[in-house]
Amino acid sequence: MLSIYLRRTTITTNNWIRATVLNKCQSSLSSSISKCSLGLFTLQQQQQPKYANQYCHYHHHHHHHCHRHRHFQWKNQHPQSILMETFNTNQRHLSGNSRIVSFNLSDIGEGISEVIIKEWFVKIGDHVQQFDNICEVQSDKASVTITSRYDGQIQKIYYQVDDTAKVGLPLIDILIDSEDSSTESEPENQKIIMNGDEQDNIVAVDGSNDQQDYLGGGKIITTPAVRRMAIEHKVDLNNVIGTGKDGRILKEDIFGYLERMSQQQQPTIATTTTKVESTMKTTKSPIEPRQQQRSIPNAASIQSITEDRIEPFSSVTKGMFKTMTKSLSVPHFGLSEEIDLSSLVELRPEMKKISADKNVPISFMPFFIKAASLALMEYPLLNSTIDLSGEKIIYRSAHNIGIAMDTKQGLLVPNIKNVNQMSIIDVANELNRLQQLGQKGQLGMGDLSGGTFTLSNIGSIGGIFGIPVLMPGEVAIGAIGRIRKLPRFIDDQSEQIRRAHIIQVLWSADHRIIDGATMTLFCMLWKEYLENPFRIFL
Numbered sequence: 001m002l003s004i005y006l007r008r009t010t011i012t013t014n015n016w017i018r019a020t021v022l023n024k025c026q027s028s029l030s031s032s033i034s035k036c037s038l039g040l041f042t043l044q045q046q047q048q049p050k051y052a053n054q055y056c057h058y059h060h061h062h063h064h065h066c067h068r069h070r071h072f073q074w075k076n077q078h079p080q081s082i083l084m085e086t087f088n089t090n091q092r093h094l095s096g097n098s099r100i101v102s103f104n105l106s107d108i109g110e111g112i113s114e115v116i117i118k119e120w121f122v123k124i125g126d127h128v129q130q131f132d133n134i135c136e137v138q139s140d141k142a143s144v145t146i147t148s149r150y151d152g153q154i155q156k157i158y159y160q161v162d163d164t165a166k167v168g169l170p171l172i173d174i175l176i177d178s179e180d181s182s183t184e185s186e187p188e189n190q191k192i193i194m195n196g197d198e199q200d201n202i203v204a205v206d207g208s209n210d211q212q213d214y215l216g217g218g219k220i221i222t223t224p225a226v227r228r229m230a231i232e233h234k235v236d237l238n239n240v241i242g243t244g245k246d247g248r249i250l251k252e253d254i255f256g257y258l259e260r261m262s263q264q265q266q267p268t269i270a271t272t273t274t275k276v277e278s279t280m281k282t283t284k285s286p287i288e289p290r291q292q293q294r295s296i297p298n299a300a301s302i303q304s305i306t307e308d309r310i311e312p313f314s315s316v317t318k319g320m321f322k323t324m325t326k327s328l329s330v331p332h333f334g335l336s337e338e339i340d341l342s343s344l345v346e347l348r349p350e351m352k353k354i355s356a357d358k359n360v361p362i363s364f365m366p367f368f369i370k371a372a373s374l375a376l377m378e379y380p381l382l383n384s385t386i387d388l389s390g391e392k393i394i395y396r397s398a399h400n401i402g403i404a405m406d407t408k409q410g411l412l413v414p415n416i417k418n419v420n421q422m423s424i425i426d427v428a429n430e431l432n433r434l435q436q437l438g439q440k441g442q443l444g445m446g447d448l449s450g451g452t453f454t455l456s457n458i459g460s461i462g463g464i465f466g467i468p469v470l471m472p473g474e475v476a477i478g479a480i481g482r483i484r485k486l487p488r489f490i491d492d493q494s495e496q497i498r499r500a501h502i503i504q505v506l507w508s509a510d511h512r513i514i515d516g517a518t519m520t521l522f523c524m525l526w527k528e529y530l531e532n533p534f535r536i537f538l
Contacts, residue, residue, distance in 0.1 A: 098177055100155055102170035103134070103148070106252050107243060112139045114166050116315055117159045122172070126154045131255070134172065137165065140319030142412065142443045149255055152176035222249040229254050316410035327469050331511040334467060335519050337527060341483060341501045344533045358425055365403070365457055366427040368480060370536055371529035372455060373399040373419040379522040382476040383452050386513065393513060396452045402471065403431065404456035407438045413471060414443050415451035424536065455480060465504040475510040476519070 105115070115137035122134055128148045135146050156173035159165050220237050222230075226249055230237050233254065240257045242249035313321060344367060355362045376383045376399055384395045402415040414434045419427060437443045454474060458466045459482030468479040481504040488500040505526075509519045529536050 098175060100173050100175050101150065101152075103150070103172045103174055104169060105137075105146070105165050105167050105171050106256070107167050112167065114164050115139045115144070117161055117163050117165055118143065119161065120157065122154050122157075124154050124157060128152065128154065128174070131258075138315045138409075139445075140315045140317075140322065142445055142448045143409075143441050144445055146171065147255060148174070149251055150174050150176045220249065221247055226251055226254060233258060314410065316412065320411055323472055324469060326472050330470055332470060332508045333511045333514075333516065333519075335507045335509070335516065335523060336465065337505055337507075337523050339503050339505060339527045339530050340488065341503060341530060343531060345501045347533060360425060360428045361432055362424070362428040364483070365455075366424050366431055367530060367533060367536065368455055368457070369401050369403070369416065369419055369427050369431070370422070370424055371526050372401060372453065372478070373422075374529055374536065375522050375525040376453060377420065378525055379518060381514065381518060382509070382522055384475060384513070385452070385473050386475070386510075398450075398452065400450050400452045402451035402454035402474075403434065404454065404468075405435070405438045406461065407441065407443075409441055412438060412443055412448065413451065413454060414438065414447040415454075417450065453477070459483065459503060465506045467506060468508045470508055470510060475514055476507060476522075477509075478505055478507045480505050 116139075117135060118138050119136040120134075121136070122128060122132075128134070129151045130148055132148045133145055134148050137144050137146060152174040154172055155175050158170050158172065165171060221242065221244075222237065227237070229235075229251060230240075235254055235257060237249060240249050240253050241247075243253055244250045341364065344364065351362070380395050381393070383399060384393050386392070387394055397420075398418050399420040400415045400417050401419045402413040404411060404413050414437075416422075416427060416430045416434070422430070434443065434447060437447065451471060452474060454468070454471050454477040456466070456468050456477065456479045458479050463481055464484070465481040466479040468477040470477055483501050483503050485499055486502045487497045488502070490496045490498050505523070507519055507523055
């Protein structure tokens with residue numbers, strides 16, 4: 001008697017087939033089978049099967065092929081699917097643990113359901129390891145690099161460059177060793193391919209005890225394999241959001257977390273912000289490509305459109321279309337104020353020196369951002385969001401302040417995480433990182449998601465003021481105009497005039513929960529910090 005214990009997901013290709021037994025099966029096989037490699041056979045399902053006659057392909061150690069009719073007797077339990085291995089004489093003998101898995105496009109967040117394939121870093125036959133780059137995709141928000149979750153060989157690529165890939169569907173098939181990867185991150189309804197034909201009726205089941213979910217560390221639900229992976233990469237599972245059933249943490253969640261951490265490069269939090277070393281640079285910050293000085297073309301050299309044409313939305317335009325359409329459901333109200341930045345400008349000479357020492361380009365923007373965070377501490381309602389039920393307000397502790405950027409891909413709004421825990425230098429460092437990624441078109445989902453409040457510096461392009469539109473999930477946004485040198489009275493009692501550096505700011509807020517008084521008080525406190533910049537460091 002031979003007891004067969006196979007329990008792994010089964011996927012096969014043309015020249016080889018490996019198999020899964022969903023139940024323990026006992027069969028009587030002749031001793032000659034031990035000299036052969038077991039071949040493919042298919043079990044015809046019956047209500048109460050006791051016997052099944054099938055054909056086995058096998059070869060002797062002399063490589064002579066033959067077909068023998070074998071009789072199998074199943075006792076006690078009904079095998080639901082059984083596959084065995086077959087090889088050509090010139091075929092490489094694959095390990096019994098080898099299998100092909102479909103590597104699906106995971107949910108990359110923010111409600112994204114599809115992406116465009118921009119570049120493949122692999123081809124069929126390539127060997128990859130975990131964390132190797134597979135492809136670059138463009139969503140309606142950002143460009144994202146997809147990395148491998150497995151060690152193995154690329155067997156199939158499902159899309160060409162510029163094709164649209166759907167979240168949850170396969171990107172590639174990878175031949176792996178079953179022991180290299182646990183099954184917790186694979187789809188529950190994994191298809192099995194038999195000689196090129198998909199068999200949808202066979203469902204992968206793993207009944208091994210060592211792969212069962214368990215609760216550990218409070219509410220963390222995961223498997224031993226994922227916990228080992230987290231330990232290897234020094235990941236605190238308390239910081240990882242599980243995307244599996246009931247919040248279960250999957251291997252792909254660890255990969256996503258590591259990718260976001262590598263992209264964000266969280267700046268260190270300053271132990272003190274009392275020093276005036278957090279300073280500014282006179283040169284403009286490289287916020288976007290279009291900000292650079294451009295020559296004005298002669299009228300005769302301008303090429304106009306000679307005929308109508310239809311052009312589909314780009315990924316970023318799709319995102320902006322959906323975001324702004326959603327914002328129409330929110331009643332906006334606006335508030336405008338002017339701010340005198342003369343005191344901030346006067347700090348420039350000393351601040352330029354410190355900026356050079358720190359090797360960090362600092363514009364006015366880090367001050368706008370930090371001042372907003374300080375004001376949000378006093379008025380946290382403006383950093384809140386409305387619960388999906390529409391009956392609760394969620395006050396968010398992190399000040400993740402978004403910065404609208406005009407990039408080559410279009411308007412993108414990355415955010416600086418935890419501004420409330422940063423110094424001016426920290427903010428400037430992170431802003432500079434986001435600007436560089438924006439110029440290269442490499443902003444990741446970690447940079448673009450999780451915003452709580454937004455500032456749009458339209459003045460970097462040249463506008464005096466603009467009317468901003470709320471980002472979904474946020475309740476306030478500010479648009480800052482360019483600095484102008486304007487005459488202003490020294491004070492309300494004096495008739496003497498001085499030259500002042502003035503900006504206009506226009507705030508928009510969600511009038512469902514924000515009233516005019518709250519927005520005004522916030523604005524005046526923000527103004528106070530900027531007109532008296534030393535208070536930012538106290």
